[in-house]
Structure formats: C-alpha cells, structure tokens
Amino acid sequence: DARMYRTGDLARYLPDGNIVFLGRNDEQIKIRGFRIEPAEIEAQLAVHPAVREAVVIARGHEHGEDEKRLVAYVTLKHAAEHHVDYPRAEAAAEFPQLLRSYLQTRLPEHMVPAAFVMLDALPLTPNGKLDRKALPAPDDDALANARYEPPSGEIEIALASLWADLLGLPRVGRHDNFFALGGHSLLAVRMLATVEKTLGRACSIRTLFEAPTVAQLACALASPADEADALAVLLPLQRTGQRTPLFCVHPGGGFAWPYAALVRHLPDRPVYALQARALSEPNADAPTIEAMAADYVEQIRRVQPRGPYHLLGWSLGCHIAHAMATSLQADGEAVEQLIMLDGYPLHAEEAAPAPTENEILELLSRALPDAAGMLGKPDASAPLRAAGQNEAGINGTGNRNAVAMPPEGTLFNAIVGQFKAAPTLASRYRPRVFDGDIFFVRAAGTPPGRPAPRSPDAWQAYATGRIMSIDVPCLHETMMQADVVEQIGPLVAAALDSHVALRTRPLSASLT
Numbered sequence: 119d120a121r122m123y124r125t126g127d128l129a130r131y132l133p134d135g136n137i138v139f140l141g142r143n144d145e146q147i148k149i150r151g152f153r154i155e156p157a158e159i160e161a162q163l164a165v166h167p168a169v170r171e172a173v174v175i176a177r178g179h180e181h182g183e184d185e186k187r188l189v190a191y192v193t194l195k196h197a198a199e200h201h202v203d204y205p206r207a208e209a210a211a212e213f214p215q216l217l218r219s220y221l222q223t224r225l226p227e228h229m230v231p232a233a234f235v236m237l238d239a240l241p242l243t244p245n246g247k248l249d250r251k252a253l254p255a256p257d258d259d260a261l262a263n264a265r266y267e268p269p270s271g272e273i274e275i276a277l278a279s280l281w282a283d284l285l286g287l288p289r290v291g292r293h294d295n296f297f298a299l300g301g302h303s304l305l306a307v308r309m310l311a312t313v314e315k316t317l318g319r320a321c322s323i324r325t326l327f328e329a330p331t332v333a334q335l336a337c338a339l340a341s342p343a344d345e346a347d348a349l350a351v352l353l354p355l356q357r358t359g360q361r362t363p364l365f366c367v368h369p370g371g372g373f374a375w376p377y378a379a380l381v382r383h384l385p386d387r388p389v390y391a392l393q394a395r396a397l398s399e400p401n402a403d404a405p406t407i408e409a410m411a412a413d414y415v416e417q418i419r420r421v422q423p424r425g426p427y428h429l430l431g432w433s434l435g436c437h438i439a440h441a442m443a444t445s446l447q448a449d450g451e452a453v454e455q456l457i458m459l460d461g462y463p464l465h466a467e468e469a470a471p472a473p474t475e476n477e478i479l480e481l482l483s484r485a486l487p488d489a490a491g492m493l494g495k496p497d498a499s500a501p502l503r504a505a506g507q508n509e510a511g512i513n514g515t516g517n518r519n520a521v522a523m524p525p526e527g528t529l530f531n532a533i534v535g536q537f538k539a540a541p542t543l544a545s546r547y548r549p550r551v552f553d554g555d556i557f558f559v560r561a562a563g564t565p566p567g568r569p570a571p572r573s574p575d576a577w578q579a580y581a582t583g584r585i586m587s588i589d590v591p592c593l594h595e596t597m598m599q600a601d602v603v604e605q606i607g608p609l610v611a612a613a614l615d616s617h618v619a620l621r622t623r624p625l626s627a628s629l630t
Contacts, residue, residue, distance in 0.1 A: 147176045149186050152228045152601050156188075159231065162224050163190060166217065170195045171240055174231060175250060188231040189256050192217065193239060226604050227382065232299065257288075267291045273336040276317060281332065284309055292333040296326065313339070327381070349398040349529070352417040355389040356381045362454070363388040364428045364614065365418050367435035367442070369461075370540035371533045372397050376598035377432075383607030387614065390421060392438075396532050407547040411441035418442075426454035428614055432597060434540045436461025437547050440580065444550040456552060456581075457613055459606070460561040460594050462572045463580060464545040473537055555583035557613040559606055561597055562589040 129137050147154050156174040163172035171193045176186040192213070214234040221230045233256035241252035269278040269292045278290040285299050296306065306323050314320050319339045329338040355366075355378055364387055368374040372394030381389050392414045395402045405413070418427070427446055431439030436458040443453040558574040574587040588609060592602045 147186075149176060149188065149228070152604075154188070154229055159188070159190065159221070159225065159229055162221060163192065163217065166220055168194050168213075169217075173240060173248060173250075173253070175253065177255065187233070188229070189233045189235060189253075190217070190231040191235045191237055191240065191253055193237050227297070228600070228604070267293055269332055269336075271336065273317065273319075273339055274332050277313070277332045277336055280309060280312055280316075284312075290332060292336075293331050295330045296335075297330055323378075349393065351393055351395050351398065351413070352421070353391040353393055355391055356384070357388055359385070359387040359389075361387040362426060362428050362614075363390060363418075363422055364430060364610075365390050365392060365414075367392045367414065367429065367431040367439045368394055369431075369433035369435050370537050372536035373533060377430075379598050379600055379603040380607055380610060383603070383611050384614070388421075390418065392417065392435075394532075394536050396536060397529065400532055405543075407437050407441050407543055410438050411445055414438065415442050415445055425451035427451065428455045428457075429453060430455075430457040430459070430610065431461060432459035433461045433594065434544055435459075437463070437544050437549070440549055440552060440577075441547065443552050443554075447553055448550075453552070453554060455614055456554060456556050457610060458556055458558045458574075458577070459597050460559065460571075461544075462574075462576050463547075463549060464541075549580040551579075552581045553583075554581065556581050556585050558585055558587040559597070559609060560587055560589050561594040562591050563593045563596075565593065 131137055147156065154176075156176075159174045160172045163169050163174075169192055173191045175189055175191075177189045178186045194213070213236055217234050218230060235254060235256050241249040243249045269275045269290075274292050278292065278294075281290045281294070281296060281299065281301070282288065284305055285301060287299065290299065296309075301309070306326055310321050310323065310326065317339070321335070321339055325338050326335060329335045353374060364384060366374060366377040366380070366389065368391065374391030374393045377389070377391045394410070395405070395413065425446065427443075429439040429443055431437070439456060439458065443456045446453050556574075556577055558577065560571055560574055562571050564570055571589075574585050578585050590597070590602065590605050590609075592599075592605075596602055597606060
C-alpha cells in the first residue's frame, strides 16, 4: 500500500510535471490578506550579485500585530567578491532603494519588503542557527525611500506628519513614496479620510496611486480636482497609456470599482470600467442585456471611436461584454480580445432565484474587501467607505477588510436591485455568435453547498473560435480580491498581448 507523509514542505507542480519547492509551510506568513512565503523573497535576494545572505521576516510596529510589514535583513559581499567598487558606508545608505527596485522587477508588490536592514553578519544562536529574536528593528535609514528632503509648505508638512504617524516612522520626506514606506490601500483609505477631515480637501485613492509622494499628493490636493464621478456609467480607472484601452464591464451588482485592482498589472494601457446606469440614475428603466450593451458601446466609442476593441466582463458582465462584442462586429468594428471571468450562458429554466438581501451583503463582503474607497470622490463612495464609523464591517465580524454597508439608502438599494435582477437578465439573454476566440478564467473553488463549477465550453455555441480557459482556485465572488488578482492580473495582461500563446493550465492561488 502507498503511504503519504505530511512533510510541511510547500511546493507546486509545473505544467511539465516538475515540482518547484517554495519553502516551508510552517514559515508562511499572512499580511493584509496575502499569504507570503519568505523563502521566495530570500531566494530572489540571494541571486543579487552583492548579497551574501538574506532573511525576511514580518514585524509589527506601534499599530500592533494587525499592521505588520516585511523586513529584509541582508549581509553584503565584499567589493572584491562582486566586482562593484563602492565604500561600505555608501552601500548601506543606498542599498535599501536599490534592492527594492531590484525586487520590484521579480516579485509582486506585496512581496517586496518595506525595509532593508544591512548587517555585517546575521545573529546566530549558540548552536549556530539563525537567532530571529536578535534581529534588530529597522530604523529610518532601513526604509526603501528616497534621499530625505524636508517637506515644504503647509500641505506637505501636514501630509508628512500624518504619514509618519500612520506608518510609525520618525520622519517622512517630501519625495518619499507612501507605498514604498509600507503603506497599502487600507491604510491609504484611513489616511485620505483624515486628510479630508483635517485639511478639508477630498482625494481618491486613484489620485494617490498617480501621485504617491508627499510633494506630488500635495500638488494634487492644491489643484482643482478633475475626479470622475464614482457612480458614472463610464468610469476611468487609468487614463494614460500607449496601448489599446481595456473596457471592463460590471458584475451583477452594477458597480465596477473592484477592477481597480487590475490596473497595476496593465501599466501602459488605459483602463475604463462600465457601471449600471441605475447607480447614478435610480429612476432608469429596467434594462435588458442587449439594451445595456448598446448603452455601453455608445459610452466606449466616446473614448475610442474605432476598433480594435478589448472587452472584459465578470459574472453578469460576461453576458454584457459578449453582447457588446457582437454588436460592435455587426457595425463592422474589430473586437480583438473578449475576456470572461466566470460567467456562463443561461437558459430560462436555469435561472437561479433572486438572492436575498443577506446573501447580497455576504457577496459584497467577499467581493469588496480591498476596493472600498478605491475610486471616485470620497463623498460619492461614502456609502461603501463607512466613513470610519463601523470598523466591524458588514456582519460585525471585526474584519477591517470588509465593506460596511448601510442598511438603507439610494445607492445601497440600487445595488441590491441590480443583484436581484441579474439572474433574470442573464437567463433572458439570447446570445448571437461572436466571431473570434474567448479567453475564459474560471473560478474553480467549490465550497460546501455549491455545485461544481460549470464548463467554459458552454460558450462554444456562441463563438466561432476557441474557448481558451484557465482555472484559478478561488471563489466566484473573490476574483477581484487582491491576492487572487495577483494570479488573474498577469493572465489578463498576457491575453491582451495577442502574440502571447496561452495554454490551459491550473494556477496556484489561495482559496479565500
């Protein structure tokens, strides 16, 4: 009989059958919802020609254990060993930023340490093992920030003081980057709410992404805002870029803010989200899929009058994106990419019952843990930001990642109405045939009580080309959560590059 042993080793299979060792499962850490294996970061640091040894751990600061950040401890080779001529003192001062830039080209952002501590030697226990307790706390020089220059002007001084307090730092300079200092989107929402309260100036996280230093954000706050309405039908997520724009169609709730998580994976491509008109026009007529598609085609043509077009949909958005694609083709336009995230054609008899309000709240708690406040004017997105008044989230679980939804209100009622209408809209849609391939990402997670995931081949009757599908082990409603987007984002980027050959394969991702 075969026997299996639980070794505690963490590994994954490659498509060719080889196994890649990722480290020890008992050393895995979790920061802001990301499961991180320090050995992966250490392995990348070890390849740097100037690095002799590297250890990565998670450390907290005065905000407590819930606010941990990654810290890398590095010993350097002597200059003669790596053929780089620099004084040791200069190396210690410059290497945090150099190593951060080095890792950013090799690892996702959440795996790049916030601080790098340069040591002459790693501390060891009497028996020669690493003494983790003896690793020193990082000081200001260990942070991967720019050369210090004091803030200038009232707004810069206020921002620098706020960032230092929020991030637990002794000082912050005018050219320091909020995210390089260890900030993340949840802290950013808290920071921007404080900025609005203390300075009386509203700002979105999208603006912070575009202006992440103290000086840049101060300039943005001092300038007249040109913010898109967070409830607009066509919502710009990223206006700049030289490549063909990507248009992302909302899922069942009608809102498209979660797509903001995709932007960092598409650095040179404009990205726009399409949202249900009912969010901004509560008295809008109940639409059909075809009517929504016609409306959205008109919207995207204001930005991009002619093809080729790139379309993406999630859940109900798959049906709408498909209808948009066939409509554009009927008008003689080219649709180069049609990307679907786990939405399937339905017949009338397959329509699920409309979800209850409690079920909708549960879906929102999973779909929007890191997207609340991501876009638009803070007052426009206030119903989903909770304005810091309800730290317990939707169901009082104490999960600060959850979105606190008010029990009533125009926006909330509009979202509930969109969710309830979605099954009927999907079942009444009669797809035409799309002339081309469909790239499909399937949520392969199957929690208890749910049926097994459907086959993406259900779309084959409505496309002349191939259905190229990839499984990601996540839930349908968590596809835009930050850790899952670390898997899906690169797939979308690759699909948009028409020269990239994509093969059907399972991916390693966390089921959350």
